[in-house]
Amino acid sequence: MAQSLLPYLLALSTAYASILSHHWQFQLFSVLANSWAFAVAIHLIVWLGWIYPYHVSELRHVPTVPGFPLWGQFFDIATQECGVPQRQWHQKYGPIVRYFLPFGSERLSIAEESALRHITRGRPRHYTKPLRVRMWMSRIFGNGLLLAEGDDHLNQRKVLMPAFSAQAIKEAMPVFWDKALVLADRWNQQEKVGTAEAPAIEVLDWLSRATLDIIAKAGFHHDVNSLDYPEAPIRVAYQVIFTSKLWSQVFYMLQTLLPSPNLIPTHIINKIESAQGIIVRLASKIVLQREVEVGQERATVDIGEKINRKSRDIISAIAEQDESLEKECKEGLSFIEKRDQVMTFLGAGHDTTAIALAWSLHLLSKHREVQQKLRKEIRIHFPILFSPQDTFDVHALTATDPGKLPYLSNVCREVLRYIPPIPLIVRESQVDDVLAGYHIPAGTLIDVAANAINHLPMYWGEMASKFDPDRWDNLPTCWTPIAFMTFYHGSRACIGREFLEMEMKALLCVLISSPDYDRISNKLFRQEPPARPTFPQSHLSPTDSFCTYGYGIPAFVVSHRANTACAQAGFSLAILAPSTLLSDNSLIILCLPLGVFRALSLIILKDKQQAATYLYASGVSHQDI
Incomplete structure (x- = not known):
């Protein structure tokens, strides 16, 4: 249905080109090319950007994230940590939302309890990894x-x-x-x-x-x-x-x-x-x-x-x-x-x-x-x-048995909740189905974002965004096991x-x-949030080591010898491994990837001004980190 308008536009543009070339002696090829280009543009703008998503799509009744469907929420997803946009949408628009990727491609994000149970436990065979994902990962x-x-x-x-x-x-x-x-x-x-x-x-x-x-x-x-x-x-x-x-x-x-x-x-x-x-x-x-x-x-x-x-x-x-x-x-x-x-x-x-x-x-x-x-x-x-x-x-x-240490168990669970190693899983519906009262046609792509579900106050209470291992000793009444989505559920x-x-x-x-790693405190691993574009020279100790990250990716440096590099670079930020200086005022900030699920960001900073602009441009995650 999404492509039904284009053939008609191409047919009309072809007829229009034939009339022009016959009566006004225009070259058919030139007119035809221009007409088809115009038809494709109309199709993209009118059909994919307005008519289909809001008046034809079977998903049009699902709460939708505002935006122009032709490019959708692509830039939000590309510039934020994986799962964070979905977290924000669910808190604002509800536990099941529709959003768009480029060219009007529709996708759902699901955080509703009954829908999650249905996908993971009820009918897992009806919600599989998309074929293209399987081809790539294989x-x-x-x-x-x-x-x-x-x-x-x-x-x-x-x-x-x-x-x-x-x-x-x-x-x-x-x-x-x-x-x-x-x-x-x-x-x-x-x-x-x-x-x-x-x-x-x-x-x-x-x-x-x-x-x-x-x-x-x-x-x-x-x-x-x-x-x-x-x-x-x-x-x-x-x-x-x-x-x-x-x-x-x-x-x-x-x-x-x-x-x-x-x-x-x-x-x-x-x-x-x-x-x-x-x-x-x-x-x-x-x-x-x-x-x-x-x-x-x-x-x-x-x-x-x-x-x-x-x-x-x-x-x-x-x-x-x-x-x-x-x-x-x-x-x-x-x-x-x-x-x-x-x-x-x-x-x-x-x-x-x-x-x-x-x-x-x-x-x-x-x-x-x-x-x-x-x-x-x-x-x-x-x-x-x-x-x-x-x-x-x-x-x-x-x-x-380390599994018998209660606080250690709480810490591990809280880390896995707070920053799940796999922040998002995509499923594709194989049959027409109903989720949370909405009709879901076959072929619909669905996000199950652990990095969103694990942080929703509807499941974890008002302190959902806080790192607190003690929460596991006193879970809120609104909590449900399906809310801990780090390891998925069901078969x-x-x-x-x-x-x-x-x-x-x-x-x-x-x-x-x-004993040699008692410095695992802020002296060893430290990260300053980008609360402002620059940091005063006195704000950080040049003997500390710090980290930055892209798309929620940690790139830690374990070293207390960063002072020389920082002094040569001219500012009080530690360099990330490998400790490579290009010149007296050039520094590589490397955001190392964590597996195929994350991305790589490499920024070569030429001076302090560029550093202030781009240091955290590769993506900022958790606001309280």
């Missing part, structure tokens, strides 16, 4: 559990559940503690260098390496060891993919959507495709190695021992399912399907956890009273972490939620307790 994560739909998804989830059971996570705890201790030790070594030339430590990079090591070791019994070997191919590959410039990722995505990949210059995406090849090869290697190891385990343990065997990882869970299917003369997962599961959990399983941990450290550095209370609880339950010894017995740490809820939370808790216990 290039990075494979066609594993993350992108499967319908019966395929249910079957895969059933097979993989044992790998994320409480027992499996308990068996993985030594890996969590071991990598957390290695990370803290490497940071301590960096801080002890103590020279002005010491490199700054980019926290997100280190956390990504730690979480990659953890998911590879705990999930697949494969030791990447990127904490000690940052040049490990798989780590470099993910670094290329997750930190590629925005335009590179756009071209990479377009290559999957256009009918001919040759339409995109190959030199632009060769680097990303090379990184993808590294990931595919490692995933294949892991599958082959684990299949051999699982086969050897079958041959060396009897049936009674097999239930309690130690190799309760993702590949062994798949192998057990294949074994049961073989007895029923059915086929299990193919090699490619197993490889894709490895790709899914390697990529998605480490990036989101690193994001959550980076924001945890930032929020704890801002809220010192929370940090001190958390450190006190950790000291009571894990006194060994506060001892001056250089090495720790990992098995002694596993004797205490599509994150299968690794408990895994991620326990990993966060183990890492935070070690990092918060390290």
